[in-house]
Amino acid sequence: MSENATSHLPPHTPEPRMPVSAPGAPRPVAGATTAGSPDSPDSPVSATARDLVARGLVMRYGSDSTAPPALGGVDLRIEAGETVAVMGPSGSGKTTLLHVLAGIVRPTEGQVLWRGRDVARLGDADRTTLRRKDFGFVFQQGMLLPELPAVENVALPLLIDGTRRAAALARAAALFAPLGLAGYEKRRPGELSGGQAQRVAIARALVAQPGVVFADEPTGALDQTTSAEVMGHLTALVRHTGASLVLVTHDENVAAWCSRVVSVRDGRVVGDARTGTTTLHPAGLTTDGALR
Numbered sequence: 001m002s003e004n005a006t007s008h009l010p011p012h013t014p015e016p017r018m019p020v021s022a023p024g025a026p027r028p029v030a031g032a033t034t035a036g037s038p039d040s041p042d043s044p045v046s047a048t049a050r051d052l053v054a055r056g057l058v059m060r061y062g063s064d065s066t067a068p069p070a071l072g073g074v075d076l077r078i079e080a081g082e083t084v085a086v087m088g089p090s091g092s093g094k095t096t097l098l099h100v101l102a103g104i105v106r107p108t109e110g111q112v113l114w115r116g117r118d119v120a121r122l123g124d125a126d127r128t129t130l131r132r133k134d135f136g137f138v139f140q141q142g143m144l145l146p147e148l149p150a151v152e153n154v155a156l157p158l159l160i161d162g163t164r165r166a167a168a169l170a171r172a173a174a175l176f177a178p179l180g181l182a183g184y185e186k187r188r189p190g191e192l193s194g195g196q197a198q199r200v201a202i203a204r205a206l207v208a209q210p211g212v213v214f215a216d217e218p219t220g221a222l223d224q225t226t227s228a229e230v231m232g233h234l235t236a237l238v239r240h241t242g243a244s245l246v247l248v249t250h251d252e253n254v255a256a257w258c259s260r261v262v263s264v265r266d267g268r269v270v271g272d273a274r275t276g277t278t279t280l281h282p283a284g285l286t287t288d289g290a291l292r
């Protein structure tokens, strides 16, 4: 990512308030510090309208009230600009938590507050609009439309939202150089490597400048080197746009790119730690945590 390339990006909000670390490998999660009381969803400390707040989330699939719930009472505040990895054993509720926070499924109990509204209680149409305008998504398999060129895949959220075609394609194309994809705009997904396809998916998730990006095992299908490259691009771009990131992963190397790690077990949050990580681009182009 070059400075010239990033200058094509949309205007961005100020960088999040994180300590700065040197470029290079991300810091290990083992060096994490325990998050303090400001993370309590009820804490007024540093609360902003762009925080995503979960209160008392309970999720039961099906009607058996005696079965253990997938979420057993989750309270969480994700501050604007934070990059949060959600970790935990298989079946612990990570994906359920991500889906509830993103308004993909409704919780059995509890609230998800975003910009003064309870996402969990919005009607279907409002939740769909919210997911389209305010939230971006990256999944393990990029879920790109195979028949469309990469740039049209990226432009899709804007086109669906009514942006004129030329403007949508221009905004989409502006993301290719920062993601190291210059020249790949017209390739179809089948003509891209796994890592390139995931970078296209990242561009699509960010093109509408969402407030929160949700990513479920975004590098789960990639090797370690490609995974690090994709995570570098994802976290750098998210921070550049001022969005928050909520990322589900099993991989500590992936979690280490995030500024905070939330551990989930049996549907409950059992750990919450700051890693101190900020923008760590693989190319080491920044020394102050900012993309220019």
Ligand SMILES: Nc1ncnc2c1ncn2[C@@H]1O[C@H](COP(=O)(O)OP(=O)(O)OP(=O)(O)O)[C@@H](O)[C@H]1O
Residues within 6 Å of the ligand: 061, 062, 070, 088, 089, 090, 091, 092, 093, 094, 095, 096, 097
């Ligand atoms: N659609 C569903 N219907 C019924 N039960 C479900 C559904 N989705 C998840 N569950 C159950 O909810 C619990 C939590 O599942 P979830 O997928 O959230 O866990 P996870 O931590 O993301 O797991 P993994 O790491 O294996 O993806 C599990 O017991 C799972 O079987």
